[in-house]
Amino acid sequence: MVVLVIGGAGFIGSSLVRELSKEEEVVVYDLLTYAGRTENLQGVKHVLVKGDVASRELHDVVEKYSPHTVINLAAETHVDRSIYSPENFVRTNVLGALNVLEASRRFGFRYVHVSTDEVYGEECADEQAPLNPSSPYSASKASADLLVKAYVRTYSLDAFIVRPSNNYGPRQYPxxxxxxxxxxxxxxxxxxxxxxxxxxxxWIYVEDTAKVISTLAREGRKGEVYNLPGNNxxxxxxxxxxxxxxxxxxxxxxxxxxxxxxxxxxxxxxxxxxxxxxxxxxxxxxxxxxxxxxxxxxxxxxxxxxxxxxxxxxxxx
Ligand SMILES: NC(=O)c1ccc[n+]([C@@H]2O[C@H](COP(=O)([O-])OP(=O)(O)OC[C@H]3O[C@@H](n4cnc5c(N)ncnc54)[C@H](O)[C@@H]3O)[C@@H](O)[C@H]2O)c1
Structure with a gap:
């Protein structure tokens, strides 16, 4: 039984792979951009495949390993960079998510989409609140969330969304x-x-986030949105x-x-x-x-x- 973690060499991803690998076979699919580093996964049992979330190679990897669940954390994640240079955010965060959704439609795996509290903007928000993003980063994350909802509705995909607040902890890029x-x-x-x-x-400590996502990967329900505040x-x-x-x-x-x-x-x-x-x-x-x-x-x-x-x-x- 394999779980595929896209973006598993990044900050939250590597903490999640640490958690998942206690009980599951984990395959990490990651482009190893500036933020994704093999050092983050030192000492953790996993298989690493280097690749782009927005490319068709992802489908080949899914075909090869037949994961029952795919968790997608691959993203351009730094708001300052999204102001400096937004295009890559749309490619990775929107077209990448679309590619995972297409792969899920084709191969039938369960899709855990990792989003962010930033999609809500400044208003206090429960899980039903409208999306009101402010930065190119949060706009790209909100766009992907809307695609996930549309795919659940249109194709009855087994997919759901997790929205953590600001994470901190070891291995976060400086x-x-x-x-x-x-x-x-x-x-x-x-x-x-x-x-x-x-x-x-x-603020939420990254290991808390990893534990919740790991549990949700087993127990999360199709079409749901899960908010994950840190209460700090x-x-x-x-x-x-x-x-x-x-x-x-x-x-x-x-x-x-x-x-x-x-x-x-x-x-x-x-x-x-x-x-x-x-x-x-x-x-x-x-x-x-x-x-x-x-x-x-x-x-x-x-x-x-x-x-x-x-x-x-x-x-x-
Ligand atoms: N860090 C936070 O505070 C926070 C809060 C809420 C939500 N999130 C979300 O959680 C997820 C992980 O965030 P993070 O802080 O670990 O990010 P990060 O920047 O540390 O890691 C991102 C990972 O994605 C990989 N990646 C980037 N582009 C890729 C591509 N085209 N194809 C494949 N892999 C690619 C990178 O190599 C890296 O391993 C993101 O989706 C982010 O939006 C983060």
């Missing part, structure tokens, strides 16, 4: 807020704060203050221009699932420890402009 703040502080650099820093996010809502300044306490240093803040279209808050409600959420401070302690102990993992990545720049979405700087 472009993202928490690893960027931790690593820049370890290197003695300041940490950029977009706008007034009062934007609210709801803080604004960015509060988050950086707590992070500084955990690191035992004062994080040097640098206020910079706000990024265009920046949502003031995400506010997602879960009315369907029961799951454990790690308290924010505990999750941050584990995360900081991991980045302190695994410099080898992040040192090759810090030349990336989305780590180094204070306003990296800006063109031509």
């Amino acid at each position: 472009e993202k807020m928490i690893p960027k703040a931790v690593i820049r502080t370890l290197l003695g650099m300041s940490v950029p704060v977009y706008g007034d820093g009062k934007q609210e996010r709801d 809502v803080v604004n960015n300044l509060e988050l950086l203050r707590t992070l500084g306490e955990v690191m035992g240093v004062e994080i040097r803040l640098k206020f910079v221009n706000d990024r265009p279209g920046h949502d003031r808050r995400y506010c997602m409600r879960n009315t369907k699932l029961n799951y454990h959420v790690t308290p924010l401070r505990e999750g941050l302690e584990r995360t900081v420890r991991w980045y302190r102990e695994n410099r080898w993992w992040w040192e090759p990545l810090i030349k990336d402009r989305f780590f180094l720049e204070d306003e990296p979405w800006r063109e031509g700087r």
Whole structure:
């Protein structure tokens, strides 16, 4: 019995593969872009096939391994990059999802589509709420979600959608807020704060997300939407203050221009699932420890402009 995890070499994907591989045969299909790294899967039992979610090769891989379930996490995921250069987001996040849906129509596997709370925009949202995305990233994720719904309705596909809130934890690429703040502080650099820093996010520890998706892969119901909030809502300044306490240093803040279209808050409600959420401070302690102990993992990545720049979405700087 095989589970195919598309995007399984990324941050959430590799945590999910760790969880799934305890009980299942896992095949990872991943293009290994800048965010997907074989290092993320070191010591984890899996088969890796390199490939593009939007290509027909995916169908060959499905034919070869006959997975009963396919979980799709493959995506371009960084909002700043989507402002800088949006096209790839549509190709991977929309056409990629369409390709998985087509493969599911052809081969009949169960499809777990991983989306995001960002599709709802700033309004508080339960699972029925309308989609109101603000960035090219969240618009591409919302587009894919609509395709999943259409395929369930039109072709009666066994598919459903999971929408986690902001994840953090080990192996997150240093472009993202928490690893960027931790690593820049370890290197003695300041940490950029977009706008007034009062934007609210709801943080969930990545292993909590992995456990829920792993359970849903068995128990999720066709056509459902599952919201997966972390129940740890803080604004960015509060988050950086707590992070500084955990690191035992004062994080040097640098206020910079706000990024265009920046949502003031995400506010997602879960009315369907029961799951454990790690308290924010505990999750941050584990995360900081991991980045302190695994410099080898992040040192090759810090030349990336989305780590180094204070306003990296800006063109031509
Ligand atoms: N990280 C978060 O806070 C968060 C929150 C909610 C939802 N999500 C969603 O969860 C999923 C995983 O996010 P993540 O943070 O692990 O992302 P990530 O950027 O760390 O990893 C993305 C993975 O997808 C792979 N990939 C990219 N383009 C591909 C392509 N064309 N074909 C095959 N593989 C490709 C990359 O190589 C990488 O392994 C995404 O769908 C994202 O939208 C993430």
